[in-house]
Amino acid sequence: MHNVVFVLGPPGSGKGTICSKIQENLNYVHLSAGDLLRAERQREGSEYGALIESHIKNGSIVPVEITCSLLENAMNASGDAKGFLVDGFPRNEDNLQGWNKQMEGKAVVQFVLFLSCPVSICIDRCLNRGQGRTDDNEESLKKRVETYNHQTYPIIEHFEKSGLVREVKSERSIDEIYADVVNVFNAANKE
Ligand SMILES: Nc1ncnc2c1ncn2[C@@H]1O[C@H](COP(=O)(O)OP(=O)(O)OP(=O)(O)O)[C@@H](O)[C@H]1O
Numbered sequence: 001m002h003n004v005v006f007v008l009g010p011p012g013s014g015k016g017t018i019c020s021k022i023q024e025n026l027n028y029v030h031l032s033a034g035d036l037l038r039a040e041r042q043r044e045g046s047e048y049g050a051l052i053e054s055h056i057k058n059g060s061i062v063p064v065e066i067t068c069s070l071l072e073n074a075m076n077a078s079g080d081a082k083g084f085l086v087d088g089f090p091r092n093e094d095n096l097q098g099w100n101k102q103m104e105g106k107a108v109v110q111f112v113l114f115l116s117c118p119v120s121i122c123i124d125r126c127l128n129r130g131q132g133r134t135d136d137n138e139e140s141l142k143k144r145v146e147t148y149n150h151q152t153y154p155i156i157e158h159f160e161k162s163g164l165v166r167e168v169k170s171e172r173s174i175d176e177i178y179a180d181v182v183n184v185f186n187a188a189n190k191e
């Protein structure tokens with residue numbers, strides 16, 4: 001059974017940055033759904049390349065069968081770990097339902113790490129990220145934020161109702177955020 005922590009928050013809230021630090025120090029494996037989709041988009045022979053690129057540019061959500069299979073394959077291919085940091089998923093109702101259907105009996109959600117951050121800060125961070133992402137531009141970011149507000153935030157609220165959400169405010173320095181995140185993981189692993 002895979003132990004999973006979903007890591008959610010607006011685009012640019014620092015999910016990837018914080019997950020890298022957790023992976024380095026806490027024996028969790030970082031799986032970014034966005035990175036897996038970008039790799040699939042580049043894979044020679046992939047039948048989904050164009051579809052994925054179109055969703056990424058438009059800030060819309062790739063059908064769950066594609067994303068969930070990439071996540072499941074990556075988990076199965078990974079060695080022993082305390083758990084998996086599933087970064088940027090589930091992003092909408094389709095993702096959540098698809099995950100529940102595909103991963104029932106194969107994964108358990110330990111908690112949801114919610115990195116909350118004002119949107120204006122998030123947008124500045126994305127515009128200055130400097131990684132050449134095709135969606136780090138004003139037009140795509142407007143759509144990504146809209147998708148986050150209307151589709152992803154309700155998923156966080158859904159998990160909140162089950163008491164699974166651990167919110168950490170991420171408009172602070174990386175060290176301050178990470179210190180709080182470590183406390184969240186320590187508390188969860190004592191339960
Ligand atoms: N606490 C922070 N303070 C300042 N800059 C930060 C902080 N955390 C991350 N950054 C920077 O902001 C940018 C976005 O961070 P990151 O890629 O981790 O966000 P993300 O939530 O994974 O974004 P996305 O959802 O778009 O993948 C990066 O350039 C990163 O270096």
Ligand SMILES: O=c1ccn([C@@H]2O[C@H](COP(=O)(O)O)[C@@H](O)[C@H]2O)c(=O)[nH]1
Pocket residue numbers: 011032033034035037055056057058059060061062063067087088089090091095135144
């Ligand atoms: O579960 C997911 C995760 C991501 N996407 C698409 O990828 C981009 C970029 O995601 P990041 O997490 O910012 O790297 C996102 O806007 C979606 O278009 C997805 O469809 N499903």
Ligand SMILES: [Mg+2]
Pocket residue numbers: 015016032034088
């Ligand atoms: Mg990211």
